[in-house]
Amino acid sequence: MQWKPFGSFNGLLHFLNLKTDSWEECWVNDVTPWDLGKVTPVVADLVKRNDLPVGCALVPGCGSGYDVVALASHERHVIGLDISSTAVGQAQKLWHERESSAFEFLCADFFEYKPRDPFDLILDYTFFCALEPSLRSLWGVKVNELLASEGELITIMFPMDTFEGGPPYAVSLHAYEKALHPHGLRCTYFQENALAVEKRKGREYLGRWKRCVNKL
Template sequence: MAHETNFTDFWQQHYRNDRTPWDLGYPTPVFARLAASGDYPPGQMIVLGAGRGHDARLFARHGFDVLAVDFASEAVATMHLLNDAAHPVQVLQADIFELPMGMNGRFDYILEYTCFCAIDPARRGEYAALAARLLKPGGLYIGLAFPIGRRSGGPPFVVQPDAMIELLSEHGFSIQQREFPHDSVPSRQNIEELIILKR
């Protein structure tokens, strides 16, 4: 990532100072609906930019084998602290772009929320390639694109869902579902979109 160290420090300072407005403090309602629906059989899931792990623990409680990845040590420490022995999440502190090749084709699902908007837009092509290599053929990318918009600057950097879908399609993904979720938290209504793609 361009200015990787600066970005790492940026997010680390936010966690250290408890300035984490992207963190709802509980599982994302949209994901809670998907996890409870029965439409997604439990399998191997990786959560990219997992933060404090609320969504990772949600899917673990529904029987998924979850690996939660984040590079911020404060977030990782919280995930370890909150890990549930009855429904454990594997926690990995790492830069997502440096995940080992041994993980290629390992996962049935990628779960993403507030990770895509945190990376340098110049690396979004690398992100799409990463998603393609991590998923098994037929695997699902489940993303909540946020924040949708066209303003400049960041992080967080705005997301344009059509461009995101086009980028992932260039790496072998096909769109399965997209919606403006009725159960987005009120402050995020109409500025986030659920996007599910199949590899």
């Protein structure tokens, strides 16, 4: 997911409080302030620099699928996952003219999703911050389950802040570590995202995570 400036959030919060199937209703009613309408700049940069694992990749909360298509190549098959059938339908419609053998969109609950094989790359952009904080430990369990033994998790961490309530819920490096460290996943890179869109600068960081291997 990709959040637009905070100015759009009041309407979103009100909407989510009123709806049972919140995310689906947001897409049905075009209340999607997280959708940039383009590829996330730092994702485009990582692709350009060829600085990502190849193989199979997963983008949970993929929305319109811009990052899914940007990541896809003849060396990397990408699955975009979203709990909203409307979001998935929109992504499929948006990208139906592109070569589809390198990517696909699935409507499924991240926590119940069971792929045939684990993923070499998982990209989480504001999926983590959309979850109730009580679900973060379960997110860590699921990431561990879905990630291949030598795989890499990339987190674009926003909003790095301390406010109460959400979504989006404030995040911190500690919050990610608390969810991932029990599974041996350690941060190998953590830096402010210089390519963040203007109104997210200073509150968005790029994190890269891999399993810690004990050397005897």
